[in-house]
Amino acid sequence: MEKWSIQKLFQSQFDGAASTLNVPLYQFKAAQAISGCRTETMGSHAQYCANGHLCGVFYNSCRHRGCPQCQYAAKERWLAEWSARLLNVQHHHWIFTVPHELxxxxxxNREWFQNQMYLAVSNTIKQLSRTKAHLGAQPGYLLALHTWGRNLSEHPHIHCLITHGGLDDSGKWKSPKRAVMFPVKVMRRLFRGKFLSGVKQALADGMLVFPPEQQARQLTNLSNKLGRIDWQVYACAPYAHGLGVAKYLARYMRGGAINNSQIVAVKNNVLTFKYKSHQTKKTERQQVSLPKFSRMVLRHLPLKGKPTIRYYGVYHPTEVAKLNLARAQFKQPVFMGIQLPTWQDILNKLGTTLSCPECGSQERIAAAPVKR
Known part of the structure; x- marks a missing residue:
């Protein structure tokens, strides 16, 4: 059976067929990049060993965040840095979801919408963290945006990894009074209120684009309706350390919403893919046409120049002094950055070793790009 990949899918769908798929320009450019990843389209470079022997000429990667082929190293480097940064303290994993009516x-309004999600979640946590009845200190937390369900449905939600406690004004680590840190019902109401408040302000400022079937009055009515129901804010069981959640987030921070191993078959212009259902806890299969599947994958690619993970509190990159103040109280060494793993280190971790065919050296140096 012929083996398919996201790259091959895009190569078949975007060869002069962009107009038939009707996708935004940034998605079309992403598909072009992924289609050309590690092919002659991207050009090539030579690699030499430390002793100057030519080890080979290789095609360049596209380096697009949504490419499932070339983003493994980027994920490993992010995880290596955050494995070193994380405080040796219990962490919580929260998931914030907006109603599908929105x-x-x-x-x-994707850019505005995802920014509003980050604002609503971060301001909710800031407000509760400052309140002495809940914590009265500054925790460290990071927010990661995911836009998909496991079956590639549209399901925008925010994952939050947050420390159990934080630094108070005197610089001492303070633990919360509750095992779950913040009450779930209060989190739901604050998140809902802050998000809908942002919607109303954006309406007043004329910032929103409306779909054909919806106008300002209908959106106002919908916001009022959604303000009276519970939103999905889920508190996972606490983790003894944040590394488990960080590994989960690293899996999805780059490389797209689906990996090549989930593509089961392609026949008669219909693609079958598999996923593990949240509802049944079983592996399910779904069949869609090739053009539809392409659109499903592309709509979950990150917006150009917009980060999908943001950092706050003592985990913000500018707050290293506060982070180290907290680390000292947990008897952790000062964090001053780490030597990120090279692609050779990552290959070694995977059990793959590259050696020079002439002298056996395992150290390689990439030379200037080879002209096409």
Whole structure:
């Protein structure tokens, strides 16, 4: 059976067929990049060993964040840095989801919508963290945006990894009074209120684009309706350390919403892919046409120049002094950055060793790009 990949899918769908797929320019450019990844389209470079012997000429990677072929090293480097940064303290994993009635607003205002999600979640945590009845200190937390369900449905939500406690004004680590840190019902109401407040302000400022079937009055009515129901804010069981959640986030921070191993078969222009269902806890299969599957994958690619993970509190990159103040209280060494793993280190971790065919040296140096 012929083996398919996201790259091969895009190569078949975007060869002069961009107009038929009707996708935004940034998605079309992403598909072009992924289609050309590690092919002659991207050009090539030579690699030499430390002793100057030519080890080979290789095609360049596209380096697009949504490419499932060339982003493994980037994920490993992020995980290596955050494995070293994380405080040796219990962490919580929260998931914030907006109602699916707002998906039309999401489709037409994606940049504004995802920024509003980050604001609503971060301001909710800041407000509760400052309140002495809950914590009265500054925790460290990071927020990661995911836009998909496991079956590639549109499901924008925020994952939050947050320390159990934080630094108070005197610089001492303070633990919360509750095992779950913050009450779930209060988190739900604050997140809902802050998000809908942002919607109303954006309406007043004329910042939103409306879908054909929805106008300002209808969105206002929908916001009022959604303000009276519970939103999905889920508190996972606490983790003894944040590394488990960090590994989960690293898996999805780059490389797209689906990996090549999930593509089961392609026949008669219909693709079958598999996923593990949240509802049944079983592996399910779904069949869609090739053009539809391409659109499903592309709509979950990150917006150009917009980070999908943001950092706050003592985990913010500018707050290293506060981070080290907290680390000292947990008897952790000062964090001053780490030597990120090279692609050779990553290959060694995977059990793959590259050696020079002439002298056996395992150290390689990439030379200037080879002209096409």
């Amino acid at each position: 998906l039309m607003l999401w489709r037409y």
